Amino acid sequence: MHKDTLVVTGGRPEPVHDAPVNPPVVLSSTYRGTGDVADGDRSYARSANPTWEAFEEVLGQLEGAPCPALSHASGMAAISAALSLVPVGGTVVVPRHSYQGTLQLARRLQDRGILTVRAVDIADTTAVLRALPGADLLWVESPTNPMLEVADLPALITGARARGVLTCVDNTFATPLLQQPLSLGADLVVHSATKYLSGHSDVLMGAVVCASPELRSRLHTQRTLEGGIPGPFESWLALRGLRTLAVRLERAVASAAVLARRLQEHPAVARVRYPGLPGDPGHQRAAAQLTGGFGAVLSVVLHDDAAAAERLVAGLRVWTPATSLGGVESLVERRRRHPEEPTTVPENLLRLSVGIENVEDLWSDLAAGLDALADR
Numbered sequence: 001m002h003k004d005t006l007v008v009t010g011g012r013p014e015p016v017h018d019a020p021v022n023p024p025v026v027l028s029s030t031y032r033g034t035g036d037v038a039d040g041d042r043s044y045a046r047s048a049n050p051t052w053e054a055f056e057e058v059l060g061q062l063e064g065a066p067c068p069a070l071s072h073a074s075g076m077a078a079i080s081a082a083l084s085l086v087p088v089g090g091t092v093v094v095p096r097h098s099y100q101g102t103l104q105l106a107r108r109l110q111d112r113g114i115l116t117v118r119a120v121d122i123a124d125t126t127a128v129l130r131a132l133p134g135a136d137l138l139w140v141e142s143p144t145n146p147m148l149e150v151a152d153l154p155a156l157i158t159g160a161r162a163r164g165v166l167t168c169v170d171n172t173f174a175t176p177l178l179q180q181p182l183s184l185g186a187d188l189v190v191h192s193a194t195k196y197l198s199g200h201s202d203v204l205m206g207a208v209v210c211a212s213p214e215l216r217s218r219l220h221t222q223r224t225l226e227g228g229i230p231g232p233f234e235s236w237l238a239l240r241g242l243r244t245l246a247v248r249l250e251r252a253v254a255s256a257a258v259l260a261r262r263l264q265e266h267p268a269v270a271r272v273r274y275p276g277l278p279g280d281p282g283h284q285r286a287a288a289q290l291t292g293g294f295g296a297v298l299s300v301v302l303h304d305d306a307a308a309a310e311r312l313v314a315g316l317r318v319w320t321p322a323t324s325l326g327g328v329e330s331l332v333e334r335r336r337r338h339p340e341e342p343t344t345v346p347e348n349l350l351r352l353s354v355g356i357e358n359v360e361d362l363w364s365d366l367a368a369g370l371d372a373l374a375d376r
C-alpha cells in the first residue's frame with residue numbers, strides 16, 4: 001500500500017461487525033492477568049497501552065520498520081531514550097546545527113562524564129566520516145533545524161555501518177512520507193510527533209522507530225523503566241492527526257516551494273535556505289533523497305538586523321509568532337531569540353513553518369512586512 005493510504009487505514013480495530021472504526025482511548029493503569037506475567041502480556045500500563053499501540057503500528061509501517069514504533073512522552077523523551085544506547089564513556093557524533101534540545105542534552109551528558117560529543121557539519125560528508133572512528137552513535141538530522149542543511153544519508157549511513165557505529169536519524173522535518181532512513185540502513189529513527197505527525201499544535205509526543213526487534217526490545221525496557229510514556233489521550237490525538245498527514249504535507253510543501261521562490265526575489269531578503277531551491281547547496285542531495293517534495297520549513301536571512309527581523313515578526317497577521325513547527329497554522333520565529341541557539345545561526349535568520357492556509361494570504365502578509373523593511 002502507498003503511504004498516503006497507510007496513514008488512513010493503519011492502526012484500526014479488528015474489522016468485525018459493530019467494531020468501532022477508531023481505536024478507543026483506553027484509560028486503565030493495569031490489565032487483568034492470570035498466573036505469571038508472560039512475554040507479550042500488557043500487565044501494567046507503564047509498559048503497554050492499546051491506544052499507543054495503534055499509533056505505533058502505523059508509524060512503524062510508514063517508516064518501513066519490521067516492528068511497531070515506541071511512543072514517548074515527547075520528542076525529547078524519544079531522543080533521550082535513543083541516546084541511552086551509547087555506553088558510558090562512549091562517543092556520539094552530532095550535527096552542530098541539530099535541534100538545540102538534542103545538542104543541549106548531549107552536552108549535559110558530556111558535562112557529567114557520561115559520553116563525549118563530537119559536533120560536525122553534517123553536510124560535510126568527509127568531515128563526518130572522519131569523526132566516526134571510535135564513535136558509538138552517529139546522530140543525523142536532515143534537513144537540519146533551522147539551517148536546512150542536507151546530509152548525504154546513504155554515504156553517512158553506509159560509512160557508519162562499516163565502522164560499527166549505530167546511526168539514528170531525527171526524521172521530524174521530512175516525515176516518513178518524504179524520507180525513510182531505515183530503508184537506507186539506519187538503525188533508528190526518532191520523531192517529535194508534536195510536529196507534522198500530530199500536525200495541529202495541540203499535543204506533545206515523540207517516538208523511536210527501530211530497524212530490529214532486538215533494538216526495540218532494549219528501548220522498550222528503557223521506556224518502561226524511565227517511565228517517559230505518553231498519555232492515552234495524547235496518543236489518540238496523535239493518531240487522529242496522522243490520518244491527514246499526507247494531505248496536510250502535500251499542501252504545505254507546495255506552498256513552501258512558492259514562498260521560497262518569491263522570498264528569494266525580495267530586495268529585503270539576503271538569502272533563503274530551502275533545499276527545494278535549485279541554487280541551494282543541499283538541492284541535489286535533497287532531490288535524490290526526498291520523495292514528494294522538499295519539506296515545508298524554510299529559513300530566511302534578512303539584509304536588515306535582528307531588531308528589524310523582530311519588527312517584521314511582530315507586524316504579521318496571518319503568521320503566528322511562535323516556536324515549534326509542523327502544524328496546520330504557519331509559524332515564524334527568529335531562532336536566535338533563544339540564548340541556547342548556536343551562534344553560527346545568523347541573528348537575523350527567521351525560521352518559517354509553512355502551514356495549510358491559502359498561500360496568497362501567507363505571501364501578502366510576509367510581503368507587506370518585507371516591503372516595510374525595504375522602504376526604510
Ligand SMILES: *Cc1c(COP(=O)(O)O)cnc(C)c1O
Nearest residue numbers: 074075076099145172192194205
Ligand atoms: C521539536 C523537535 C524536537 C523535540 O521534540 P519535542 O516534542 O518538543 O520534545 C526534536 N527534534 C526536532 C527536529 C524538532 O523539531
